Amino acid sequence: MILGTVVGTVVSTRKMQSLVGYKLLMVQPLYGGEERMLVAGDTIGAGIGEMVLVTTDETTQHAIERKAPIDAFIVGIVDSPPILGK
Amino acid sequence: MILGTVVGTVVSTRKMQSLVGYKLLMVQPLYGGEERMLVAGDTIGAGIGEMVLVTTDETTQHAIERKAPIDAFIVGIVDSPPILGK
Amino acid sequence: MILGTVVGTVVSTRKMQSLVGYKLLMVQPLYGGEERMLVAGDTIGAGIGEMVLVTTDETTQHAIERKAPIDAFIVGIVDSPPILGK
Amino acid sequence: MILGTVVGTVVSTRKMQSLVGYKLLMVQPLYGGEERMLVAGDTIGAGIGEMVLVTTDETTQHAIERKAPIDAFIVGIVDSPPILGK
Amino acid sequence: MILGTVVGTVVSTRKMQSLVGYKLLMVQPLYGGEERMLVAGDTIGAGIGEMVLVTTDETTQHAIERKAPIDAFIVGIVDSPPILGK
Numbered sequence: 339m340i341l342g343t344v345v346g347t348v349v350s351t352r353k354m355q356s357l358v359g360y361k362l363l364m365v366q367p368l369y370g371g372e373e374r375m376l377v378a379g380d381t382i383g384a385g386i387g388e389m390v391l392v393t394t395d396e397t398t399q400h401a402i403e404r405k406a407p408i409d410a411f412i413v414g415i416v417d418s419p420p421i422l423g424k
Numbered sequence: 425m426i427l428g429t430v431v432g433t434v435v436s437t438r439k440m441q442s443l444v445g446y447k448l449l450m451v452q453p454l455y456g457g458e459e460r461m462l463v464a465g466d467t468i469g470a471g472i473g474e475m476v477l478v479t480t481d482e483t484t485q486h487a488i489e490r491k492a493p494i495d496a497f498i499v500g501i502v503d504s505p506p507i508l509g510k
Numbered sequence: 511m512i513l514g515t516v517v518g519t520v521v522s523t524r525k526m527q528s529l530v531g532y533k534l535l536m537v538q539p540l541y542g543g544e545e546r547m548l549v550a551g552d553t554i555g556a557g558i559g560e561m562v563l564v565t566t567d568e569t570t571q572h573a574i575e576r577k578a579p580i581d582a583f584i585v586g587i588v589d590s591p592p593i594l595g596k
Numbered sequence: 597m598i599l600g601t602v603v604g605t606v607v608s609t610r611k612m613q614s615l616v617g618y619k620l621l622m623v624q625p626l627y628g629g630e631e632r633m634l635v636a637g638d639t640i641g642a643g644i645g646e647m648v649l650v651t652t653d654e655t656t657q658h659a660i661e662r663k664a665p666i667d668a669f670i671v672g673i674v675d676s677p678p679i680l681g682k
Numbered sequence: 683m684i685l686g687t688v689v690g691t692v693v694s695t696r697k698m699q700s701l702v703g704y705k706l707l708m709v710q711p712l713y714g715g716e717e718r719m720l721v722a723g724d725t726i727g728a729g730i731g732e733m734v735l736v737t738t739d740e741t742t743q744h745a746i747e748r749k750a751p752i753d754a755f756i757v758g759i760v761d762s763p764p765i766l767g768k
Binding site: 597598599626627628629632640649651652653654655656657658659669671672673674675676678679680681 | 689690691692693694695696697698700701706708716717718719720721722723730739740742743749750751752753754
């Protein structure tokens with residue numbers, strides 16, 4: 339999974355019906371530059387500035403109840419930044 | 425998902441039958457250089473210059489009615505560029 | 511999908527039975543350097559120098575009749591290089 | 597698969613129910629810089645500093661008993677760093 | 683698919699039961715630096731120094747008889763390095 343920080347929200351009125359109901363959050367991965375920025379679906383309620391865990395590709399479908407064309411999904415809010423070596 | 429701008433159209437007369445009916449649009453991701461340029465299928469009707477949300481890999485199959493060999497698909501047109509930190 | 515040019519052929523006599531019958535073509539993506547070179551299966555008959563559209567990962571299975579361990583497949587031959595902005 | 601070293605643990609109290617029961621370990625791939633750092637699920641019991649083998653994407657589902665939104669999973673602990681050329 | 687050279691073997695005694703029976707070989711992709719090094723499963727019997735064709739992600743499951751958490755698998759041994767332009 340990708341560890342990252344929520345840095346913004348994406349608003350898309352004209353979108354696929356199956357995306358309705360999911361917040362779309364911009365996540366900046368902790369490791370790797372801006373080019374790895376991505377948009378993830380969310381139902382946990384992560385807020386701006388929170389550190390989150392994102393799963394990708396088809397595994398996202400195991401985080402939602404009905405199939406949807408979403409290839410990145412927030413699956414957890416991290417309690418505190420991991421301390422490397424512990 | 426990938427946030428990007430529609431920058432062109434791809435025309436392919438000799439293609440798989442299962443691709444017929446989908447517009448094929450060139451999308452330049454907002455984050456990451458030209459090397460991340462990709463071709464995405466579209467049924468929403470995104471136009472050149474519009475900012476779109478693209479899903480990838482097998483999750484594309486949840487955006488279309490019949491299976492097709494398309495690994496990137498436009499799932500939304502973004503209302504306005506996201507403001508980071510909000 | 512990836513837009514690229516066919517630049518060579520791969521010959522593999524000792525291969526999985528399920529790969530038999532597919533031409534294996536080397537494709538240099540239009541965007542991104544040589545490190546993105548890949549080998550794609552083909553049944554459309556793309557020739558050396560032609561510009562093609564390649565789909566990847568599990569979506570390749572929707573381009574072929576029986577399941578095969580191929581993660582990149584040519585799904586179209588592009589009529590002419592896309593003109594950006596049109 | 598990815599060869600990497602376990603360098604930390606991730607604690608996420610507010611997470612998807614289907615993630616409960618899996619340790620979440622930070623893995624630094626042996627090849628490629630910090631930008632390739634990832635979080636992997638674990639049931640083998642890998643410890644900090646151990647070299648592990650990680651599988652990714654939907655193939656993770658073949659390492660666990662019930663479906664879960666996890667796109668990276670530890671599938672082995674490597675006996676000793678591979679000697680290239682042998 | 684990825685074209686690469688077998689450069690080593692990985693030994694993992696403590697591994698998932700479903701990985702038993704597959705040789706685990708280190709493959710250096712022909713295109714792209716060391717950061718793209720990966721570990722692939724093998725049943726064809728590729729040797730050190732041989733050039734191989736590797737498929738990835740869920741498509742690996744079409745190369746094996748029973749499901750296994752392996753996201754890269756050798757599907758062919760290449761007769762000779764491809765000559766670009768032919």
